[in-house]
Amino acid sequence: MPQIFDRSSNALARMSLVLTGLIVIALGITLDQLQRSPWVTRQGQRPDQPVPFSHKHHVQGLGLQCQYCHTTVEKSSYAGIPPTRTCMNCHAQIWTNAQLLEPVRNSWYTGQSIVWTKVHDLPDFVYFNHEIHVNKGIGCATCHGKVDEMPLMYAQNTLQMEWCLDCHRNPAKNLRPTAQIYNMAWERPSEDKPVWCASISDQYGVPTAQSVSCTRTDPAGNADVAASLKPLALFRPAVQSAAQAATLTGGASEAVAANAMPVQIQFQKFTSQDELGHFLVDHYNIRTPKDLTSCEVCHR
Numbered sequence: 394m395p396q397i398f399d400r401s402s403n404a405l406a407r408m409s410l411v412l413t414g415l416i417v418i419a420l421g422i423t424l425d426q427l428q429r430s431p432w433v434t435r436q437g438q439r440p441d442q443p444v445p446f447s448h449k450h451h452v453q454g455l456g457l458q459c460q461y462c463h464t465t466v467e468k469s470s471y472a473g474i475p476p477t478r479t480c481m482n483c484h485a486q487i488w489t490n491a492q493l494l495e496p497v498r499n500s501w502y503t504g505q506s507i508v509w510t511k512v513h514d515l516p517d518f519v520y521f522n523h524e525i526h527v528n529k530g531i532g533c534a535t536c537h538g539k540v541d542e543m544p545l546m547y548a549q550n551t552l553q554m555e556w557c558l559d560c561h562r563n564p565a566k567n568l569r570p571t572a573q574i575y576n577m578a579w580e581r582p583s584e585d586k587p588v589w590c591a592s593i594s595d596q597y598g599v600p601t602a603q604s605v606s607c608t609r610t611d612p613a614g615n616a617d618v619a620a621s622l623k624p625l626a627l628f629r630p631a632v633q634s635a636a637q638a639a640t641l642t643g644g645a646s647e648a649v650a651a652n653a654m655p656v657q658i659q660f661q662k663f664t665s666q667d668e669l670g671h672f673l674v675d676h677y678n679i680r681t682p683k684d685l686t687s688c689e690v691c692h693r
């Protein structure tokens with residue numbers, strides 16, 4: 394249409410097209426950033442709570458275990474928030490006049506639960522389950538951070554899809570022995586601090602998380618290790634003669650015989666997370682990354 398519009402308006406039209414494109418892209422990036430920003434994910438924020446409950450005081454200071462309050466974490470999809478009764482186990486006697494605890498006493502006398510503000514809250518269209526994570530060797534601290542050092546609770550991680558997938562693509566880098574899931578100070582194996590693990594399933598082919606036992610002290614010639622192996626004894630085949638009572642590799646045979654361990658137990662030494670992770674992937678029967686990243690796992 395050069396008769397109506399001259400050449401310069403053509404260039405103008407092209408330019409405005411490019412400009413609109415740029416604006417759309419910029420908007421997209423901003424929205425994407427916003428969607429991932431702590432403002433939206435609430436990562437790192439400490440919401441107001443009716444009572445300023447301190448995990449630091451109660452876990453690190455008083456030495457309470459997570460399961461004392463979060464009683465269902467190993468056996469259900471929810472970890473659970475403790476009822477007021479749990480607090481009153483102590484606070485009926487301790488700090489009975491403290492102003493800070495007024496909402497706790499009030500809840501106790503009225504029977505109305507304390508309404509805590511959720512710190513972690515996945516959308517309803519996402520399925521999550523504590524039980525399987527905890528029973529397959531993912532520690533609380535891997536997802537929630539060092540809770541024992543938090544005066545007020547906050548979310549250490551975004552809980553966004555990408556965060557879940559990052560682990561589901563390669564769980565080996567985060568697996569630890571199931572006996573260590575509550576350990577806030579667990580360190581990955583290294584040359585200086587190795588981990589030794591033994592598995593009954595190597596002998597009898599029944600891999601379950603319970604058939605693995607791990608220790609941080611060299612099992613060779615160490616009687617204490619025999620005690621750490623007790624859970625394994627549950628997995629021995631029904632009939633074992635005393636003659637079959639086998640020996641541990643290297644020196645600890647007396648301690649083992651005393652505990653009547655009937656099975657030959659071979660320890661493997663691990664000096665890196667990679668080695669330990671792959672051993673645990675096999676023995677905890679972890680699915681392949683392909684299975685674990687398929688949409689149906691989390692969106693049912």
Ligand code: HEC
Binds near residue numbers: 451458461474509
């Ligand atoms: C004395 C009881 C008690 C113990 C012990 C305890 N917690 Fe809690 N926990 C609570 C209470 C009460 C809340 C809710 C208030 C809050 O968020 O601070 C909570 C909240 C949490 C939350 C956040 C819940 C949410 O809203 O998303 C996490 C995660 C958590 N606890 C993890 C742990 C871990 C890990 C341990 C062990 C290291 C532990 N807790 C030990 C009482 C306890």
Ligand code: HEC
Binds near residue numbers: 446457479480481484
């Ligand atoms: C095993 C006993 C025990 C249990 C169970 C317990 N507390 Fe405590 N709590 C204490 C003691 C002891 C202190 C004093 C700690 C200090 O000053 O070092 C305390 C202190 C507090 C304080 C004062 C602030 C602080 O952290 O020092 C609050 C608030 C509190 N507890 C809330 C709760 C709530 C809420 C629950 C239930 C979810 C609970 N406690 C369960 C023993 C307990």
Ligand code: HEC
Binds near residue numbers: 536
């Ligand atoms: C694989 C990561 C992961 C691990 C491991 C994990 N959590 Fe959670 N936790 C979450 C997620 C995600 C939520 C939010 C769930 C929701 O909103 O439905 C959550 C929520 C919670 C809550 C809030 C109440 C509830 O039941 O939803 C508590 C308390 C809690 N976790 C405690 C623990 C404790 C204690 C452990 C260790 C024994 C643990 N978590 C291990 C990811 C994890």
Ligand code: HEC
Binds near residue numbers: 521535556560564690
């Ligand atoms: C640190 C590692 C890690 C993180 C983070 C993690 N997962 Fe998992 N998840 C695992 C492992 C390991 C398994 C067990 C796989 C198996 O047994 O094959 C698992 C299993 C699952 C399952 C399977 C449950 C079943 O019964 O089939 C669901 C659902 C799931 N995760 C959801 C999530 C969601 C949602 C998130 C993020 C909010 C998440 N996971 C974050 C490691 C992780």
Ligand code: HEC
Binds near residue numbers: 516558692
């Ligand atoms: C390991 C668990 C997991 C798997 C596997 C998974 N998702 Fe998600 N997905 C999530 C979580 C968690 C959220 C919520 C993110 C948030 O709150 O920001 C989510 C959110 C979404 C959303 C909402 C938009 C968004 O990004 O927030 C869509 C769409 C989605 N997922 C599609 C998929 C598709 C398609 C697949 C398969 C290719 C898939 N998801 C696999 C955990 C998973």
